Amino acid sequence: MRIAVIGPEDLVNKVLSVGKEFCDLEMTPLGYEIETEAPTIVKENQHLFDGILFTGPIPYYLCASKINRLVVWDYIPYRSTGLIMSILGVLKRFPRFIEREFNISVDTLAESEVIEIISEAQVSIKHVYTREFSPHTNANQDFCSFHEEMYTKKKVDVCITCLKSTYKILKDKSIPVFAVVPSVHTIRGTLQKIIFEMKSNKMELLRTVVGIIALDDLSSTPVKRHKDLMRTYNVLLEYANKKDLLVFPRMESSFILIETYGQLMMDTDNFTRDPLKERIYTSTGIDVRVGYGVGLNASLAENYAMKAIELAKKKEKKGCYIFDGTTVIGLPDEEGIGSFDVESGDKGITLLSEKTGLSISNLSRVMKALKMLDGYFSVTDLASVLRISPKTARRIIGKIVKVGLIQEVRTRSSVGAGRPAKIYAYKDKIQEKNDIYA
Numbered sequence: 001m002r003i004a005v006i007g008p009e010d011l012v013n014k015v016l017s018v019g020k021e022f023c024d025l026e027m028t029p030l031g032y033e034i035e036t037e038a039p040t041i042v043k044e045n046q047h048l049f050d051g052i053l054f055t056g057p058i059p060y061y062l063c064a065s066k067i068n069r070l071v072v073w074d075y076i077p078y079r080s081t082g083l084i085m086s087i088l089g090v091l092k093r094f095p096r097f098i099e100r101e102f103n104i105s106v107d108t109l110a111e112s113e114v115i116e117i118i119s120e121a122q123v124s125i126k127h128v129y130t131r132e133f134s135p136h137t138n139a140n141q142d143f144c145s146f147h148e149e150m151y152t153k154k155k156v157d158v159c160i161t162c163l164k165s166t167y168k169i170l171k172d173k174s175i176p177v178f179a180v181v182p183s184v185h186t187i188r189g190t191l192q193k194i195i196f197e198m199k200s201n202k203m204e205l206l207r208t209v210v211g212i213i214a215l216d217d218l219s220s221t222p223v224k225r226h227k228d229l230m231r232t233y234n235v236l237l238e239y240a241n242k243k244d245l246l247v248f249p250r251m252e253s254s255f256i257l258i259e260t261y262g263q264l265m266m267d268t269d270n271f272t273r274d275p276l277k278e279r280i281y282t283s284t285g286i287d288v289r290v291g292y293g294v295g296l297n298a299s300l301a302e303n304y305a306m307k308a309i310e311l312a313k314k315k316e317k318k319g320c321y322i323f324d325g326t327t328v329i330g331l332p333d334e335e336g337i338g339s340f341d342v343e344s345g346d347k348g349i350t351l352l353s354e355k356t357g358l359s360i361s362n363l364s365r366v367m368k369a370l371k372m373l374d375g376y377f378s379v380t381d382l383a384s385v386l387r388i389s390p391k392t393a394r395r396i397i398g399k400i401v402k403v404g405l406i407q408e409v410r411t412r413s414s415v416g417a418g419r420p421a422k423i424y425a426y427k428d429k430i431q432e433k434n435d436i437y438a
Contacts, residue, residue, distance in 0.1 A: 001198050002026045004045055006038055007055025008164035018187045034140060034165045035059045039066045046070050051198045057246055058139050064208055068296040074194040076187055077244050078162050080117045082180040086160050087123055089178050101126035105150040107143040108133045108162035112234050135248055140165045151175050207294050209264045210301035211257035212309050214289045218253055231284045239279055261294055271329050274320035294324035356399040366396060370426045378421045
């Protein structure tokens with residue numbers, strides 16, 4: 001398996017060094033001077049590899065917002081160990097801070113996360129100033145201005161950055177700066193993860209998902225509103241850190257979460273529940289709307305997520321909705337599947353919907369499930385993939401059999417005294433779809 005490692009040269013070399021532990025992995029370094037070069041590098045090279053590994057989340061997001069993903073992508077997260085190692089570097093270089101409190105500025109990471117890490121490490125830091133990454137700003141320029149202002153105004157003694165380009169600029173200005181560098185353990189774990197993803201690579205599961213988490217019922221009192229937003233954000237950060245996902249503030253009352261379609265399917269038990277929404281409500285008592293958009297890149301997925309939020313509002317329920325441009329998945333309906341109708345530009349699907357009596361969105365989900373089964377299947381198999389009852393699956397199969405999309409081919413003996421199970425085959429493997437739609 002071949003992967004490209006994209007990042008600043010020193011971090012790329014560190015990843016290559018750890019990668020020597022994996023004999024079946026061929027790694028190619030693709031370094032850059034500044035993070036904004038990453039999209040061009042990926043666009044020109046990703047077709048040559050089985051996977052792309054970024055040395056941090058910021059270049060990953062920059063690429064996800066501009067480029068269609070053709071292979072497996074992953075990034076090395078900034079874990080607590082990286083920040084602790086940087087703080088130890090500060091104490092080693094400035095021993096006087098061991099005896100007295102000092103102030104720091106930190107970029108990329110959330111304030112609550114930094115404070116928690118410092119508290120656990122029991123380091124005597126008096127004040128922490130943070131500037132989180134925002135997808136709508138130039139991170140390098142914004143971070144440099146932030147740290148320089150904090151240091152010039154003597155609010156901080158030391159600056160800590162997660163961007164190597166920011167580190168170089170501040171160092172050239174003789175500002176005391178330290179870089180957050182991922183540990184060998186974190187790099188090794190990420191390499192194991194991307195190898196697994198490449199081995200089980202299915203392009204359907206690699207599409208980008210952007211989730212928008214919106215708080216509608218915010219207090220009119222500024223202090224209470226800010227408190228509710230911070231409580232929600234802290235829950236999101238904890239959830240994202242456990243699953244190696246990206247999360248950012250979006251607007252005044254909403255947040256963005258980025259993952260893959262495969263992750264979303266697993267986390268929601270194939271779209272039957274939303275553990276993120278449940279976690280927020282259980283931890284804070286705040287009910288939120290969640291809209292997930294599925295697309296080939298983050299920009300398209302975010303547009304679809306906004307559409308999902310709008311549809312959720314129309315339904316007047318604070319539920320979870322998923323939109324991929326043609327299909328909406330939401331609360332369970334009379335057909336037993338969580339979805340409702342949207343317009344479809346696929347005339348074949350529209351005609352098939354009319355023939356079967358199944359809604360366009362539900363029919364789309366059923367056809368995706370049939371392709372996932374990829375061969376012979378029973379009522380129980382379809383019910384398991386769609387997470388619906390066997391009774392509902394049997395009714396759906398009956399409608400599809402009548403129009404010739406699938407056909408019964410044989411029976412399979414059941415365990416015990418039950419009747420043999422009927423086995424069906426997806427006829428797309430036997431004849432062209434045009435014949436079915438005729």
